[in-house]
Amino acid sequence: MADALPLMKSAFIQLSEGRARVPVRTNLNVEEHHGDSLIMPVFLPDQARTAVKVVSVYRGNPSVGLPLIHGVLLVLDAETGRPLSLMDAEYLTALRTGxxxxxxxxxxxxxxxxxxxxxxxxxxxxxxxxxxxxxxxxxxxxxxxxxxxxxxxxxxxxxxxxxxxxxxxxxxxxxxxxxxxxxxxxxxxxxxxxxxxxxxxxxxxxxxxxxxxxxxxxxxxxxxxxxxxxxxxxxxxxxxxxxxxxxxxxxxxxxxxxxxxxxxxxxxxxxxxxxxxxxxxxxNAVQDLAVAAFILERAEAMSLGTRLSF
CATH class of the missing domain: 3.40.50.720 (NAD(P)-binding Rossmann-like Domain)
Incomplete structure (x- = not known):
């Protein structure tokens, strides 16, 4: 959490200054199952990264022992579009919101x-x-x-x-x-x-x-x-x-x-x-990418994660 605070400050400043690129997110409402899936793209120039988060909020999940929120975040290199990492966005969403x-x-x-x-x-x-x-x-x-x-x-x-x-x-x-x-x-x-x-x-x-x-x-x-x-x-x-x-x-x-x-x-x-x-x-997706870029940098430095070939 202590690491996330300065990341939020940078992300929100980029957003308010108009430097971040954040298209309006798509909300896929699944009314019959009391849920929403949100698709959230973003580009942060200071991080030289783009990302897309897909997060689902299904209000009936806790009653059957499942998390309210499920999500994944795909981080890409802003210069080439090359996929860099795929992260669990459930923890990420809670952390950046807090x-x-x-x-x-x-x-x-x-x-x-x-x-x-x-x-x-x-x-x-x-x-x-x-x-x-x-x-x-x-x-x-x-x-x-x-x-x-x-x-x-x-x-x-x-x-x-x-x-x-x-x-x-x-x-x-x-x-x-x-x-x-x-x-x-x-x-x-x-x-x-x-x-x-x-x-x-x-x-x-x-x-x-x-x-x-x-x-x-x-x-x-x-x-x-x-x-x-x-x-x-x-x-x-x-x-x-x-x-x-x-x-x-x-x-x-x-x-x-x-x-x-x-x-x-x-x-x-x-x-x-x-x-x-x-x-x-x-x-806002700037929150997700700011934290994800930091996590990716740390993971690479510590040789953590599973490498995939596409």
């Missing part, structure tokens, strides 16, 4: 924030906590989940790993104490009410990636400073933004800016201690 929230938290949250509420108990939620703990050493974590067994597993694993008190809580209990919030679910309805959010809170909303999905109450956008990973992608795909605009709570011109602009220092982040800030991410 690192992006960590970067956003470092750019937008109060410097003294040390309490976190996390919604969700899966792999993504775990990496959210790991990422946040890198930039704001946490004193307490509250977790909100629908399945008691999964909540108990989350509490035990994360508290042992980070040596931080982790407690199960209702949304109201968690938000009454939290200065930081992460939502990492596939919910199609808000997970809490706007009135529960304290002044000065920073939120990372990373679970929703379709216009019909929303984790954040729509009226919260009217009072929050909204920062996105990529303006065009979020305005097309982020359910919170799409639905809030349709309901008249918010409009696209209200986007404060992109994370890369703040990371580069060309745009101010938090304005004051009582401001509510919201980072909305639908995920």
């Amino acid at each position: 690192a992006a929230s960590a970067l956003a938290t470092d750019c937008l949250a109060r410097r003294d924030a040390k309490t976190l509420a996390v919604f969700g108990t899966g792999v993504q939620a775990r990496f959210q906590v790991r990422g946040i703990h890198q930039v704001r050493p946490l004193e307490t974590v509250w977790v909100c989940g629908r399945t008691p067994r999964n909540v108990a597993s989350f509490v035990e694993e994360v508290s042992d790993e980070l040596d931080v008190p982790v407690m199960a809580a209702s949304p109201r209990e968690a938000l009454a104490n939290a200065e930081l919030v992460c939502t990492a679910t596939t919910s199609d309805r808000p997970l809490f009410e706007t009135s529960m959010v304290r002044p000065g809170t920073h939120l990372n909303a990373v679970g929703g990636y379709r216009p019909d999905m929303t984790e954040i109450p729509l009226d919260l956008l009217a009072s929050a400073t909204v920062v996105v990973d990529h303006r065009a992608s979020c305005l097309a795909e982020a359910g919170e933004l799409v639905q809030a605009e349709a309901r008249g709570f918010w409009q696209p011109s209200d986007v404060h800016g992109e994370l890369g602009e703040i990371a580069a220092g060309t745009l101010k982040g938090r304005g004051d201690q009582n401001e509510i800030t919201l980072f909305k991410s639908v995920g």
